Amino acid sequence: MANRARPSCPGEEAFALYDTFGLPIELTREIGASEGFSVDDAGFETAMEAQRNRARQQGKFLKGEVSPALQSLGEEHSDFIGYSHIEGDGAVIAILKGGVLTGMVTQGEACEVILTTTPFYPEGGGQVGDHGNIRTRSGVFAVDDTQAAGGAIIHRGRVLEGAIRVAETAQATVDIEWRHGSARNHTGTHLLHAALRQVLGTHVRQQGSLVTPDRLRFDFTHLEQTPRSALAEAQKIANEKVRHDLEVAWRTTGYRQAVEGGALAFFGDKYGADVRVVEIRDADATFSAELCGGTHVHHTGEIGFVHIVRESAVAAGTRRIEALTGRAAEAHLIEQQERLLKIADRLGTGPSEIEERLDAMQSELERLRKQGGELQRLQGASLSDSLIEAAQKVGDAFLVVARADASSLDVLRDIADRIRTRLKPALIVLAANIDGRPAFLVAATPDLVDRGVHAGNLIREIAKVAGGGGGGRPDIAQAGAKDASLIDAALAEGRRRAMEALSG
Secondary structure: OOOOOOOEEOHHHHHHHHHHHOOOHHHHHHHHHHHOOEEOHHHHHHHHHHHHHHHHHHHHHHOOOOOHHHHHHOOOOOEEOOOOOOEEEEEEEEEEEOOEEEOEEEOOOEEEEEEOEEOOOOOEOOEOOOOEEEEEOOEEEEEEEEEEEOOEEEEEEEEEEEEEEOOOEEEEEEOHHHHHHHHHHHHHHHHHHHHHHHHHOOOOOEEEEEEOOOOEEEEEEOOOOOOHHHHHHHHHHHHHHHHOOOEEEEEEEEHHHHHHOOOEOOOOOOOOOEEEEEEEEEOOEEEEEEEOOOOOOOEHHHHOOEEEEEEEEEEOOEEEEEEEEHHHHHHHHHHHHHHHHHHHHHHOOOHHHHHHHHHHHHHHHHHHHHHHHHHHHHHHHHHHHHHHHOOEEEOOEEEEEEEOOOOOHHHHHHHHHHHHHHOOOEEEEEEEEEOOEEEEEEEEOHHHHHOOOOHHHHHHHHHHHOOOEEEEOOOEEEEEOOOHHHHHHHHHHHHHHHHHHHHO
């Protein structure tokens, strides 16, 4: 009987098991041996090489400034697989300690690690670099920042356990919460940007952004403050797209083809001949298409919810949006609700009646302010009468020097005006303790000003006694000071200088 050929697992399928589910090719071979089928190793290697080529192509969007220390290693050092993976196997190709290449680092040492293949996204396009860890047979390295440097992806951090050595095989694992948070916020940025363009107009263009796992922020061109109603409408549109759970797709194409096809490119970003376009389509129409090298969710529903926290000015013609997504948005709204409930409790009403209660309180406050102003005027009138009766005659002029129980400079001015109206010629020197600080006022009638009396010169010397200064017009001047305990001493100096001015 002729031997029947063993069934074979195609190389593409074996690679799909490895690429999608992390099933090592060795394990696939073992399963095949036990189940009676072979594995197309040549096809697997072909598919693996195709992925490496795609990774190199994608990595072109993630380059940063060239690191002189890495130039000796060649042009390309890191294959990026992070668009589809948060874990990956590779080898340690270089270690930098203090900017110098080294062969090994040990526990507690800070350094930079470069791998042949990595799922870690390096900071770029406003998105912060990934966090996570790198494990080798001899140690564990905690990654707390990832940067691009001229073809290399640099993992910055510290050795947690053992040692990390060049040429060791390594397993790189991105912090899934960190990555998912950044992806939600990056896709949320695209949604809000497109929504703002729909609400405010196509003149709106992103001018820069910051995408972290916790929040998102982006600047955009717009000549005036965005109305709250427009922000609410943009947020509503963005969340409609979230609820529709739209697919977020990305593709590589030429820069010219991308821009001519309607994809948005951003001022200040550098693009090569080939670019990555991130698209969100709704009902066969493109809602958002942007040139972007960042990581994104696969469907908008993963974002959960988009909430605009604030809108503010950055520069002339540039506004800024700050927003939250997912759990951060939920936590923020819960916090705001708790704050609203506490305010309602303090006002002795329910949350739905807060505005009505505040309106009533504002009306009452305005009534009390008017009442207080009237009482101050009555107080000033009564005090003016007393000071007029106690006025001192110096030559043909009247002199009033007094400490007044006044709550503001307006009250002092009102008292001085009342005295000047009834006494002529008159020179008035007043002081008060207003909110714990000395306040002084000097006023002179026009006829004394014509004789050379200058209120501004007088008050400067008076306030100096209490650690202050000031000045003003010849007919009226005011000043503040620091030491309320020296008000009486300052008034004594005021009386002396006023007597000199009137006797001169």
